[in-house]
Amino acid sequence: MSRRWREISVSLPSLLWLTLLFLIPTVLVLAMAFKPSDGYGGMGPGWTLETIRSLRNPSYPAIIGRTLGLSLLTTLLCVVLAVPMGYYMARTQRIWRQTLVLLTVVPFWICFVVRVFAWKHLLHPDGFIRHGLLALGLIAPDTMLLYTTGTVMLVLVYSHLPFAILPIFAAAEKFDFQLMEAAMDLGATRWRAFTHVFLPGIARGIGTAVLVVLIPALGSYVIPDMVGGTESEMIGNKIAQRTFGDRNLPHACALAALLTVAVLGPLMVMVFGKGRSGTAEKSVGGVV
Amino acid sequence: MNDFLEFKNVSKRFGTVQAVDNVSFSVKRGEFFSLLGPSGCGKTTLLRLMAGFEQPDNGSILLDGQDITQIPPNQRAVNTVFQNYALFPHLTVRENIAFGLRVARRPRQEIDAAVTEMLKLIQMEDKADQRPNQISGGQKQRVAIVRALINRPRVLLLDEPLAALDLKLRQRMLLELDLIHDQVGITFLYVTHDQGEAMSLSDRIAVMQGGKIEQIGIPAEVYEAPKTSFVASFIGDTNFVDGTVTALPMPNYCRVRVEGLGEILCYNDKQKAVGDRVNLSLRPEKFHVTLEQPQEDARLNVLRGKVENIIYAGNHTRFWVHIGERRIATYHQHRRYHLDEKPIRWEDEVWVWWDADSGYMLDDYAPLLEERGITPPPETIHSANGKEQRI
Ligand SMILES: Nc1ncnc2c1ncn2[C@@H]1O[C@H](COP(=O)(O)OP(=O)(O)O)[C@@H](O)[C@H]1O
Ligand SMILES: [Mg+2]
Numbered sequence: 316m317s318r319r320w321r322e323i324s325v326s327l328p329s330l331l332w333l334t335l336l337f338l339i340p341t342v343l344v345l346a347m348a349f350k351p352s353d354g355y356g357g358m359g360p361g362w363t364l365e366t367i368r369s370l371r372n373p374s375y376p377a378i379i380g381r382t383l384g385l386s387l388l389t390t391l392l393c394v395v396l397a398v399p400m401g402y403y404m405a406r407t408q409r410i411w412r413q414t415l416v417l418l419t420v421v422p423f424w425i426c427f428v429v430r431v432f433a434w435k436h437l438l439h440p441d442g443f444i445r446h447g448l449l450a451l452g453l454i455a456p457d458t459m460l461l462y463t464t465g466t467v468m469l470v471l472v473y474s475h476l477p478f479a480i481l482p483i484f485a486a487a488e489k490f491d492f493q494l495m496e497a498a499m500d501l502g503a504t505r506w507r508a509f510t511h512v513f514l515p516g517i518a519r520g521i522g523t524a525v526l527v528v529l530i531p532a533l534g535s536y537v538i539p540d541m542v543g544g545t546e547s548e549m550i551g552n553k554i555a556q557r558t559f560g561d562r563n564l565p566h567a568c569a570l571a572a573l574l575t576v577a578v579l580g581p582l583m584v585m586v587f588g589k590g591r592s593g594t595a596e597k598s599v600g601g602v603v
Numbered sequence: 604m605n606d607f608l609e610f611k612n613v614s615k616r617f618g619t620v621q622a623v624d625n626v627s628f629s630v631k632r633g634e635f636f637s638l639l640g641p642s643g644c645g646k647t648t649l650l651r652l653m654a655g656f657e658q659p660d661n662g663s664i665l666l667d668g669q670d671i672t673q674i675p676p677n678q679r680a681v682n683t684v685f686q687n688y689a690l691f692p693h694l695t696v697r698e699n700i701a702f703g704l705r706v707a708r709r710p711r712q713e714i715d716a717a718v719t720e721m722l723k724l725i726q727m728e729d730k731a732d733q734r735p736n737q738i739s740g741g742q743k744q745r746v747a748i749v750r751a752l753i754n755r756p757r758v759l760l761l762d763e764p765l766a767a768l769d770l771k772l773r774q775r776m777l778l779e780l781d782l783i784h785d786q787v788g789i790t791f792l793y794v795t796h797d798q799g800e801a802m803s804l805s806d807r808i809a810v811m812q813g814g815k816i817e818q819i820g821i822p823a824e825v826y827e828a829p830k831t832s833f834v835a836s837f838i839g840d841t842n843f844v845d846g847t848v849t850a851l852p853m854p855n856y857c858r859v860r861v862e863g864l865g866e867i868l869c870y871n872d873k874q875k876a877v878g879d880r881v882n883l884s885l886r887p888e889k890f891h892v893t894l895e896q897p898q899e900d901a902r903l904n905v906l907r908g909k910v911e912n913i914i915y916a917g918n919h920t921r922f923w924v925h926i927g928e929r930r931i932a933t934y935h936q937h938r939r940y941h942l943d944e945k946p947i948r949w950e951d952e953v954w955v956w957w958d959a960d961s962g963y964m965l966d967d968y969a970p971l972l973e974e975r976g977i978t979p980p981p982e983t984i985h986s987a988n989g990k991e992q993r994i
Contacts, residue, residue: 496656497689499677501703502754515693 341575348569356562366565370573375553379577382550385464386532389471390479393528394521396472397479401520402513404480405487416484419477427474431541434470435461438542462544470538475531479524486520487513533578550574606665607632607790608653608758613662615648622648624814625662630758630792630807635784637793637801640811641837646794647686649811650760653792654683666757677706682751683760687767688743690735696746697722697731703754721749724783741772748783758790765800777803798838802826810834830966835884842885842931844962848875856902856959859883863928867904868959875964882965889961890933892922894947897956905956910949922947924955931955 348366351359404415422430437444438460448454460466494516498508514521536551543549550570557567606629615623622645630636638646651657653664655676663672671679682703690699698705700721704714722728725745730738738746744764751759764780765773781804784791795801801808802822809819810833818830829835832843846861848871857871859881875881891897897905908926919934933955947953 491689493685493687493689494691496654496676497683497685497691498702498706499675500654500656500681500683501750502677502706503702504677507706512691515691518693 344568344575345572347565348572350565352563352565354562356558356564358565366569369566370569375570375573378548378550378553379573381464381547382533382535382574383577385468385471385547385549386529386535388468389475389532390525390529392468392472393476393479394483394524396476397483397524398514398517398521400480401483401487401517402509404484405490406492419480419484422474422477428537428541430474431470431538434466434473434542438466461542462547464543464547467535467539467543467547467549470542471532471535474538475528478527478531482523482527483517483520486517486523490516530578533574606630607634607667608792609665610649610653611663611665613649613652613659613664615645615652615657615659617648621814623652623659626814626816627662628809628816628819630790633788633790635791635793635804635806637795637805637808638811639795639798639801639808639837642796644811645814646796646811647762648814650683650762650792650794653758654681654760655679680754680757681760682754682756682758684747684751684762684764686762686764688735688747690743690746690750692735695732695734696727696738699735699746700750700753702750707754717753721753724786725749740768741776744768744776745779748780752783752787752789756789758792761791761793763795764793765795765797773800780804802838810837812837828963829884832882832884832965832967835963835965840887840932842887844883844885844929846881846883848877848879848881850877853901857881861929864926865906867906867962868902869962869964870960871964873964873966882967883962884965885931885957885962887921887932888919888934888936890931890935890955890957892924892933892935892947893954893956894945894951896954902959903956904959904962905954908953908955910947910951910953913947913949922953924953926955 347358349362349364351361351363351365353359400415404412407415436442439445440459440461442460445454445458445460448458448460449456454460490513494512495505495508498512499505503511534551535549536555539547539549539552540555543552550573554567554570554574557563557570608630610626610628613623613626614621624645626645626649638649640646648657652659655671655674659672663670665671666680691702694702697718701714701718704717709717718731719728722731725742725748727738727742727745730742735743735746744767748761748764761780765776768776777800784804793801793804805822807819807821808825810817810825812833818825818834820828825834826838829838829841835841835843844861844864844867846859846864846867848857849860849866850858851871852858852868855871857869857875858866859869860866869881869883873881892910897903906926908924908931910922911925911930912921912923914921919936922933922935924931924933
């Protein structure tokens with residue numbers, strides 16, 4: 316067998332996996348966007364551009380914008396919190412490191428929906444947090460902690476933070492901290508060593524963190540549904556609404572396709588626009 | 604020349620390990636000064652104290668008269684060549700070298716000129732745009748050195764810079780280091796566990812053991828006049844011989860009775876009196892081993908022994924000779940060699956003789972070596988009291 320054939324046969328399982336579970340569904344979703352709705356949750360015969368045209372609904376740009384904004388901000392906040400966390404975890408003693416890793420993954424042992432529900436209780440208008448803040452005079456009596464865009468943001472960051480910490484910690488743990496000493500030895504401040512040596516050193520971890528936070532955040536639906544208000548709807552809620560409420564599958568598909576294009580477009584530019592610098596491609600490869 | 608760099612009673616403890624134990628020494632301006640000692644003796648810790656990565660528990664470090672103990676590493680005019688180079692993997696060779704000047708916000712032209720000059724110094728202009736993982740170990744080593752030199756440090760610290768290189772490359776880098784030191788004229792503080800490196804490069808050597816400095820001196824001093832049995836055995840090979848002074852036959856010399864060997868004459872620079880215990884280091888190359896009896900000489904020690912083992916090593920031959928109850932290791936240099944000369948063979952009865960001046964009196968006893976829990980490095984030849992010999 317030639318080398319080329321061996322390579323192909325080795326990558327065949329993952330290729331098959333990706334094709335079956337990723338490529339075909341995506342193509343199906345894209346295709347369904349061009350089918351007419353039968354009004355009962357199914358699709359009528361023939362093809363139409365009607366659904367695509369209906370995307371011009373004036374409420375969509377705002378929702379798409381909010382979805383992108385919230386997701387990007389979530390990603391940014393998660394990375395900003397996870398980098399010092401990962402740095403600390405990598406530098407601290409073994410026993411502490413293991414404890415912190417454990418504490419990071421412990422939330423996963425509780426059902427996601429239950430955890431979001433817990434936030435609902437914590438931030439409830441009659442919950443102790445709001446009452447406490449009121450008593451301290453830190454918030455006005457008409458301030459709501461629940462059902463706002465801020466709440467959605469908070470819970471988004473809360474639920475995605477572990478996904479950012481783990482890859483960044485993994486990269487930081489492999490980082491050779493003597494490089495920071497070398498930088499300081501050459502006159503750099505600790506901060507400069509951190510930004511110019513540590514951060515580039517864990518670039519792959521950060522890249523992975525960005526992807527594993529950004530992509531699920533874009534598809535968020537449970538969080539804005541449970542703790543958000545009408546003003547904090549995300550595209551995921553609209554897709555769900557079209558599917559379950561309106562029973563208009565093509566419209567839901569069109570929205571999903573719109574999201575895919577909105578995400579994949581810039582991502583493609585980022586990954587391939589960077590040329591052969593390596594880091595971006597590799598971090599993408601690390602996720603897929 | 605006055606003292607440029609000074610360690611004053613510096614101590615550093617890690618938990619239960621006393622890594623550096625009340626160390627004092629000083630280095631002169633422009634000197635190539637080595638810290639030599641076995642692994643774990645505290646060399647790296649001393650260097651890290653100097654660089655500012657560690658704070659001493661006690662004592663102070665002075666650079667050109669100024670106390671720098673409290674100054675953070677990025678403000679010390681001291682740069683380090685790390686043991687495993689610590690080159691920045693995300694930067695090119697050029698960017699690595701430029702790092703120090705970039706941080707110092709030097710003008711671009713100055714940086715470019717300095718980097719180009721450094722690249723020329725290490726003959727790596729063609730590798731300027733490669734990354735550290737694309738160049739060889741020796742090249743990484745050179746980049747690490749000039750990266751540390753570009754800020755014109757007052758002291759360059761080198762932590763076992765050649766340890767990771769193979770033998771041939773190590774020998775070449777040895778010459779190169781020597782050359783660089785001559786060219787830049789900066790004070791070098793060099794850490795190594797390799798006595799050969801230290802001997803060939805250094806102006807002076809500090810021999811370390813267990814966080815302490817055992818002896819400081821020029822290479823010939825620590826080799827020819829070791830203060831302690833540790834220094835004697837760590838630098839080169841030696842025979843330890845211990846005995847009691849029995850007589851003072853002439854000024855500056857004493858007779859020593861060595862159990863199981865006989866009476867020998869020894870240079871008495873330590874002013875020992877009759878009855879004192881002494882410990883001698885007899886270097887193997889100081890002995891003569893011949894089939895013929897040497898001519899009488901008052902200052903010659905002449906003993907009769909039997910050859911037990913011979914190793915021919917080209918430029919010299921090693922003979923292990925059984926004398927009395929002891930075994931003495933000797934090296935014989937082939938100053939002239941006649942193929943028809945009657946060679947010394949196994950089991951031959953031979954004359955072993957050496958000049959009384961060639962034995963050196965140590966400050967401590969050889970038996971103390973074991974008592975102090977010190978394991979002599981391999982290659983040390985032990986003959987004290989018929990103890991097992993390590994070769
Ligand atoms: N950061 C540290 N924590 C604990 N022990 C250390 C640390 N650094 C060095 N040591 C200990 O101090 C001693 C001297 O170490 P080191 O200076 O690295 O020796 P060398 O460089 O001569 O091999 C060793 O016993 C080592 O284990
Ligand atoms: Mg060391």
